[in-house]
Amino acid sequence: MADSFSRCEVLIAGTGPAGLATALYLLRERPALAGRIVALEKSAHPRFKTCAGGLIPKTILALEELGLALEVAACIVMRGEARTPVGVVEIDRGEPLCTVIRRDEFDARLARAARAAGLIIAERTRVIGVTQNSSRVRVETDRGAFEASILVGADGSGSRVRAAVFGPGKESIGRALMTDIPVDPRDAVEFADHRYRFDFRCVSAGIPGYAWSFPCLIDGVPHLNVGIYDQHPRASGAAGGEQAQMLTELRAAFPELPLAALENRTQPFRAFPIRWFDSRDHYTSGRVILAGDAAGVDPLMGEGISCAFEHGKLAARAIARSLDGDATALEAYDRDLHRAAVGRKMKKLAFAARHFYGPRHRLFFRLARLSRRAREIGIDWYNGARRIDERPTRALVGRWLREIFFGASIR
């Protein structure tokens, strides 16, 4: 199988949102690359991915930009509730806050679109190693070797490409675990009120993160996707202790759910790492670039799908320029991931994580509760609603102050 396209223009390791967004943006910009971009995927679509499947409005904007209808079952969330160590916060912006999908269906939908645009996907092909010289990258897989001028490492938090080319660093890896519970939609506020629920009280118990409950549909059947995110699981001591503590906090967040009963079943909870953005990291090495979880995503909430699309868009632009002969294009991608809108946003989220998950977290949660309007701007900014997260920091702070003091609205 490898022989027919073992040499190509661009190789992409991984066909999650980051790899597929890279291909979709690149083929939109350069349709002539159809048939010359190969994605290597260890699994086969549709494949399970441990993920709550919450698409923030920024991701919906990216789909619109790519001309893609969602085409999969979804629950639209209109309201939210966040329990914090100092009280409860209600969220209602009068527009969708989140669209909850299932990742097997969503990623398969993206893969179909990318194939239709000309991406070749080599499924059941696992990347094992990477070497490069000044003109080519060679990728060893369990189905033979592939060569290209550029390689995109979009193979997730445990990226083989990252480990082979950038080194094994594991300091910036969080962990989330989740389960799906079937519910009668009449009995669950998440369905009755189109609501998601967050609970940050685990921060006071030593878990820098939050528990969540999202409404979702699995094969048309209403479920709650319930889970907990820990930004620093390595700090939690003995092996196994980390997961036990996460489960204790998850049960405390949602005592009405039958979570304790679930623990007796085989594999009731699925855990998965989330690599978060670290401003000291580099994302380009020679002819290899990283995108999505392989690079690092939102440290505060572990949200990574919108980031995957943003990285994909920047990667596509850099690859197109590089293929045009711009020798600095891939290095510029590294700068973009730090300095463009997505990099600036990740730095602010890293700052927020340090404070909301730090020793003075109660003070910061208290501050966040002070002004409803300031909070709403923060939520719109986080969600990328109307792309306000792309505005320069100074303009955003000016508008934020105007909104708080004079009641002008950010549109």
Ligand SMILES: Cc1cc2nc3c(=O)[nH]c(=O)nc-3n(C[C@H](O)[C@H](O)[C@H](O)COP(=O)(O)OP(=O)(O)OC[C@H]3O[C@@H](n4cnc5c(N)ncnc54)[C@H](O)[C@@H]3O)c2cc1C
């Ligand atoms: C429990 C949990 C809940 C989450 N909830 C949300 C949420 O609600 N909203 C949100 O935005 N984000 C959420 N995230 C984060 C989100 O899942 C990731 O940020 C997102 O999947 C990143 O996309 P990606 O394409 O970079 O990586 P992935 O989606 O991990 O895709 C990587 C792909 O590479 C393939 N691959 C891996 N290794 C190899 C290899 N060696 N060779 C070939 N192929 C390989 C994998 O099979 C996979 O298809 C959650 C994460 C977890 C763990």
